[in-house]
Ligand SMILES: Nc1ncnc2c1ncn2[C@@H]1O[C@H](COP(=O)(O)OP(=O)(O)OP(=O)(O)O)[C@@H](O)[C@H]1O
């Protein structure tokens with residue numbers, strides 16, 4: 516169950532701005548009333564004060580709402596007119612009966628992206644790599660998250676969930692509106708808060724495909740990939756930080772889904788074809804085709 520604090524992560528800031536607006540009105544009212552030293556103003560003076568406060572309250576609310584349009588979630592989300600999405604403000608945006616999400620987790624360089632590409636080719640999944648979405652947002656002209664994302668990626672740290680969840684939600688909506696209903700969410704959730712928020716606000720996952728791979732194999736693959744990938748984190752220093760984050764922060768997510776019997780582990784120290792045989796068997800078992 517999601518804690519009240521986490522549950523309100525996305526919704527509290529607008530309330531906070533509104534609270535600030537009404538608090539400042541209350542404060543102003545208090546000051547106006549005490550400024551003439553009497554117990555209260557005359558009735559015509561009081562009428563003017565009330566009119567002024569009314570105008571201030573409307574102005575502040577408009578200002579706080581438009582300010583929020585630039586907040587983390589609204590900034591990266593676009594409105595969707597899809598009729599098929601669930602409308603409840605509390606529950607997930609999509610029904611798991613309608614939308615299938617497979618989380619794809621595993622250490623850096625385990626081969627997640629390679630196998631997702633195979634599934635896209637053969638099984639019409641949409642591949643959403645959280646890392647790719649973050650890199651695209653990082654490079655998007657005008658993004659106010661660019662520098663923050665760049666820093667987190669280089670350091671192997673997890674970008675705050677608000678940004679990543681919103682990017683995924685937007686990508687799922689856009690694909691859903693095109694009729695796509697099967698998603699591989701690759702390299703996500705990397706942290707418990709992301710797992711809880713995604714399943715509560717977007718859609719519960721079908722299962723997690725966990726790519727199990729020895730560190731030395733992943734290191735070798737990433738150093739090799741780094742010769743051509745151009746990625747700022749495919750170097751030994753960043754790779755070591757990513758390994759540490761994976762063990763400390765992401766393995767608890769795998770263990771959490773394991774405790775719900777929702778993990779299929781794939782052994783990755785084999786050829787691409789051998790790994791793919793395991794991946795196909797897992798998808799067939801859990802989803803049917
Ligand atoms: N089974 C395999 N055997 C040998 N090399 C592989 C295998 N699977 C993937 N590779 C290679 O290893 C590198 C890492 O693979 P991939 O990009 O799929 O990993 P990843 O888990 O998605 O990594 P990251 O999380 O860092 O994005 C790539 O260069 C890929 O070609």
Ligand SMILES: O=c1ccn([C@@H]2O[C@H](COP(=O)(O)O)[C@@H](O)[C@H]2O)c(=O)[nH]1
Nearest residue numbers: 645646667668671672673674702703705
């Ligand atoms: O949910 C996520 C996913 C990724 N990140 C950051 O991106 C890099 C690269 O991710 P890849 O999956 O290897 O492409 C990762 O090390 C994190 O820094 C994230 O913050 N949150």
